[in-house]
Amino acid sequence: MRELIPSGSLRGMLLPPTYGQHVTRSTEFTVLSVEIWSAGLVVNIQLASDGAPEPRIILQDHFGTKYSFRDSATLGSRNLQVFTPTVPAGTRSLTIRSADDPDGRPVVTFAVPLMAVPEEPETLQDGEYPSAPELRRPA
Numbered sequence: 001m002r003e004l005i006p007s008g009s010l011r012g013m014l015l016p017p018t019y020g021q022h023v024t025r026s027t028e029f030t031v032l033s034v035e036i037w038s039a040g041l042v043v044n045i046q047l048a049s050d051g052a053p054e055p056r057i058i059l060q061d062h063f064g065t066k067y068s069f070r071d072s073a074t075l076g077s078r079n080l081q082v083f084t085p086t087v088p089a090g091t092r093s094l095t096i097r098s099a100d101d102p103d104g105r106p107v108v109t110f111a112v113p114l115m116a117v118p119e120e121p122e123t124l125q126d127g128e129y130p131s132a133p134e135l136r137r138p139a
Helices: none
Strands: 010-014 018-024 027-037 040-047 057-061 069-074 078-084 093-098 106-111
Touching: 018 106, 027 093, 040 057, 057 106
Parallel strands: none
Antiparallel strands: 010 027, 018 027, 027 040, 040 078, 057 093, 069 078, 093 106
């Protein structure tokens, strides 16, 4: 069995503030959630029916990060799509658009909560405690 989920730790899960449904002539789907992993993002999609075509989606944030599609899996009417990289520190929003929509309308926009910024792992001596994670806000 192949490993679909990115390596690393799960840093958070984004749930849509509105019903993230998208319907065009070529595709119909609903975005259920986005998992934020330390190594990438997993978009959880509900398709209109079993055997429906996999939607082509685009991820965007306010920094202009280039998110690259890496892998996907479909089981019945559920589709998971993996993108890299993960959201950068200080990201405030993440928007999903359908690549099949000629108007380029957003399917759903998520508010990204402030997260601890992972730094290089500290080398600890016996008996030392790790320092608290640094929190950063965008400028």
